[in-house]
Amino acid sequence: MGRYVARRLLQAVLVLWAAYTLSFAVLYLLPGDPVEIMAAGGGEVTEVTEEQLDAVRAEYGLDAPLAEQYLDRLGAALTGDLGTSVQTGERVSAMVAEQLPATLQLTCAGGALALLLGSAVALAGAHTRRPWLRQLLLSLPSVGASAPTFWVGLLLIQLVSFRWGLLPAIGDQGWRSLVLPALTLALPTSAVLAQVFAKSLRDALREPYVETALAKGASRARVTLRHAARNASLPAFTVFGVLVGNLLAGSVVVETVFSRTGVGRITATSVTVQDIPVVQGLVMLGAVAFVLANLLVDLVYPLLDPRVTTGGAVAR
Amino acid sequence: MTEPQERDPARPLLSIADLRVSYHTRGGVEEAVRGVSLDVAPGEVVALVGESGSGKSSTGHAVMGLLPAGGVRAAGRIDFDGTDLARADERRLRSLRGREIGLVPQDPTVSLNPVQRVGRQVAEVLLIHRLADRAEARERAVALLERAGVPEPAVRARQFPHQLSGGLRQRVLIAIALAADPRLVIADEPTSALDVTVQRHILDHLEALTRSTGTAVLLITHDLGVAADRARRIAVMSQGRIVEVGPAERVLGDPRHPYTKALLRSAPSLDGGPVAARAPAADPERPPLVRAEDLVKVFPAPRGSGAPPTRAVAGVSLAVRAGETLALVGESGSGKSTTARMLVRLTDPTSGRVVFDGRDITALRGSALRRLRRRAQIVYQNPYASLNPRFSVGEVIGEPLRAFGVGPRRVRQARAAELLERVGLPARTLHRRPAELSGGQRQRVAIARALALEPDLVVCDEPVSALDVTSQAQILDLLATLQEQLGLAYLFISHDLAVVRRIAHRVAVMRRGEVVEEGPVGRIFAEPAHPYTRELLAAIPGTRARPRQGRDPKEVPTA
Numbered sequence: 051m052g053r054y055v056a057r058r059l060l061q062a063v064l065v066l067w068a069a070y071t072l073s074f075a076v077l078y079l080l081p082g083d084p085v086e087i088m089a090a091g092g093g094e095v096t097e098v099t100e101e102q103l104d105a106v107r108a109e110y111g112l113d114a115p116l117a118e119q120y121l122d123r124l125g126a127a128l129t130g131d132l133g134t135s136v137q138t139g140e141r142v143s144a145m146v147a148e149q150l151p152a153t154l155q156l157t158c159a160g161g162a163l164a165l166l167l168g169s170a171v172a173l174a175g176a177h178t179r180r181p182w183l184r185q186l187l188l189s190l191p192s193v194g195a196s197a198p199t200f201w202v203g204l205l206l207i208q209l210v211s212f213r214w215g216l217l218p219a220i221g222d223q224g225w226r227s228l229v230l231p232a233l234t235l236a237l238p239t240s241a242v243l244a245q246v247f248a249k250s251l252r253d254a255l256r257e258p259y260v261e262t263a264l265a266k267g268a269s270r271a272r273v274t275l276r277h278a279a280r281n282a283s284l285p286a287f288t289v290f291g292v293l294v295g296n297l298l299a300g301s302v303v304v305e306t307v308f309s310r311t312g313v314g315r316i317t318a319t320s321v322t323v324q325d326i327p328v329v330q331g332l333v334m335l336g337a338v339a340f341v342l343a344n345l346l347v348d349l350v351y352p353l354l355d356p357r358v359t360t361g362g363a364v365a366r
Numbered sequence: 367m368t369e370p371q372e373r374d375p376a377r378p379l380l381s382i383a384d385l386r387v388s389y390h391t392r393g394g395v396e397e398a399v400r401g402v403s404l405d406v407a408p409g410e411v412v413a414l415v416g417e418s419g420s421g422k423s424s425t426g427h428a429v430m431g432l433l434p435a436g437g438v439r440a441a442g443r444i445d446f447d448g449t450d451l452a453r454a455d456e457r458r459l460r461s462l463r464g465r466e467i468g469l470v471p472q473d474p475t476v477s478l479n480p481v482q483r484v485g486r487q488v489a490e491v492l493l494i495h496r497l498a499d500r501a502e503a504r505e506r507a508v509a510l511l512e513r514a515g516v517p518e519p520a521v522r523a524r525q526f527p528h529q530l531s532g533g534l535r536q537r538v539l540i541a542i543a544l545a546a547d548p549r550l551v552i553a554d555e556p557t558s559a560l561d562v563t564v565q566r567h568i569l570d571h572l573e574a575l576t577r578s579t580g581t582a583v584l585l586i587t588h589d590l591g592v593a594a595d596r597a598r599r600i601a602v603m604s605q606g607r608i609v610e611v612g613p614a615e616r617v618l619g620d621p622r623h624p625y626t627k628a629l630l631r632s633a634p635s636l637d638g639g640p641v642a643a644r645a646p647a648a649d650p651e652r653p654p655l656v657r658a659e660d661l662v663k664v665f666p667a668p669r670g671s672g673a674p675p676t677r678a679v680a681g682v683s684l685a686v687r688a689g690e691t692l693a694l695v696g697e698s699g700s701g702k703s704t705t706a707r708m709l710v711r712l713t714d715p716t717s718g719r720v721v722f723d724g725r726d727i728t729a730l731r732g733s734a735l736r737r738l739r740r741r742a743q744i745v746y747q748n749p750y751a752s753l754n755p756r757f758s759v760g761e762v763i764g765e766p767l768r769a770f771g772v773g774p775r776r777v778r779q780a781r782a783a784e785l786l787e788r789v790g791l792p793a794r795t796l797h798r799r800p801a802e803l804s805g806g807q808r809q810r811v812a813i814a815r816a817l818a819l820e821p822d823l824v825v826c827d828e829p830v831s832a833l834d835v836t837s838q839a840q841i842l843d844l845l846a847t848l849q850e851q852l853g854l855a856y857l858f859i860s861h862d863l864a865v866v867r868r869i870a871h872r873v874a875v876m877r878r879g880e881v882v883e884e885g886p887v888g889r890i891f892a893e894p895a896h897p898y899t900r901e902l903l904a905a906i907p908g909t910r911a912r913p914r915q916g917r918d919p920k921e922v923p924t925a
Binding site: 257258259261262263264265266267268269272277280281354355356357 | 430432460461462463464465468469471472473476477478479480481482487490491494495526528539542543
């Protein structure tokens, strides 16, 4: 078990480093000079001399060779310094820290909701004996996965907030304003989860050990929940780790649609104005979230599936 | 045998009358069971024998009320102690399953929940039927495991299925089936996935247990030998009908239905007479086609387990001549497959030498190794898994040709058709998918694929152990015919001595990575020198001492 954890941790660190390097390469080799953008900041077109540009470059360390810049920034990133925003001059780490709680709240609520919805649909679909209901339940995921997030959000606002007046349409005050954004965010993720879970449930229910359980006199509900679901949850669980990325990406749209503050919002703005240090900071945040989620999946997985850590030791 | 307390001892415990089961398939309605009637008395052991597809498993499942939902129609009566199981509602069936009727399923490797400790899986029966509370069920599960012959039951109860061997898993399943002291146990091919020696121990144990508790057993099997050893009465099933039923001695000694006679002829374990299948022996003066010298294979222990490395093969030397079959016999884990894989260079030996056709091939690499692949081919055990389901039969057979760039597509198809004919399949099979073929037909396709490149050596890795007896006999005949026609050398891996006797010229018995005995097939069977060989021989089903032996010789089953 110790080795297993150590290996997973090492992999996590490698993924983070790769994410940093890749985002550095992509963002800094991108056409478009951040210094010129900065100089043009404010909107008015002013004449800036080449000397002034060079001075700014020197200030930000952008005149050094690329390799040196990379190493400098990597070293700084390791100490938590992600640079400063080209647009506002704020420290990137402070910006992210300020916006993170709101987004964390949203994505956690969305993730939990996605898990709940996805499992419920898959379990109900596997359990029902009415063919029409099964068909209906199992076609829900494809609908959910193909509906665009912004459209679902606007639809919910239209119906729930404007027509029925049940919940606030925008803002981020209290749990009532969290319901619709979280639901909007959860839908596509829950759809993918439901699809994977339903498929593996269907396969699990055809496994011989299910027949053994039925032959013990177990009810269908018991067989589905105690035997099939546990086995079928393994692939769904792995997919959930990957879907954390979806949740973060979804927060960009959801926060915009519901006018919430958060990491998603600053992502949208900083990408538009090519605020590279901020964008890179956000990429790293995404990578950290992704790595943490998958690390969690990897650490919980052996608890769900004993074959991962006790494999190979077959007794005779 | 003690009879359990019954209101009417003369009344059968289970009485199946005119049972019909049909499945809706894409091709229409298919009748799997067509009017089966069968009684099982309290405490009686009845064997239901037939090939796969005969409807024997459907009959067993119908009794459990476990036919696949939807698409299945069942008609007739299944009277179990006054309840008609064919009409009982789910609640009633549930109260009987596990409590009054236990099931020992077919394949122990997949019949236990892989993520649950085995103790809990045994205890679950007691919990479902409220025979114990949680703590008591846990304790009784250990006792039940012990009763089923699981050593160190308290330790095993806390383990997961993958940590147990196949034989132990089957014992766990027996503990589950017998946990609530049911009055009837349906054993659906309980040991056909296990080695013969393990099979015998498991069946002995099941027999002792059910006899001591007076439990009736409906033993479903394709192996007449197993039925002969275990059952008081035998019912022979073919194409959905019971064609013959009677006391075991009568059915085996004086079969009346042609199908029973055919089944008796093809049952390898009951067939002690001369071998029809085997090709004439090769000239012993010929130099060997392939020779292994002191092969050793050491596998490192799984990382982090702290266990010492495994010596899977510990110094094996053997030789196979052209036109000869050398059988490599042993239990699973004895190193026979690893030896064969080293012989054809699919696994690199840790030490030792392999000489193929006079040339040392131990260190062959690249294109030279590829040329060797043309001359040595493999037929695998499981024809269900070893054929790509997306390929047509023509593509399966043509693939080795394509890999070696033989001819254009048209030539390869022609060659595939020719090979099909050679293995006794009709030419129209060419365009079908493996899923549409029976196990025996698939194995024929696998053989055709192995022959595509005209090899000199074919390694047959348990080629018939996944097939039922009738297909087994046919595949063995086919292999012998091909050997005679093409002068092939076979390395035939098997755990089943009864099969080996029909095909091999020489036998090497392996145990724990070593060859403990080697010799001509006749000598090994007549005068086994090593105790392990004798144990293997004794484990062949159908050889158990029975009352019918020593009776009128014409009643003894003949070859």
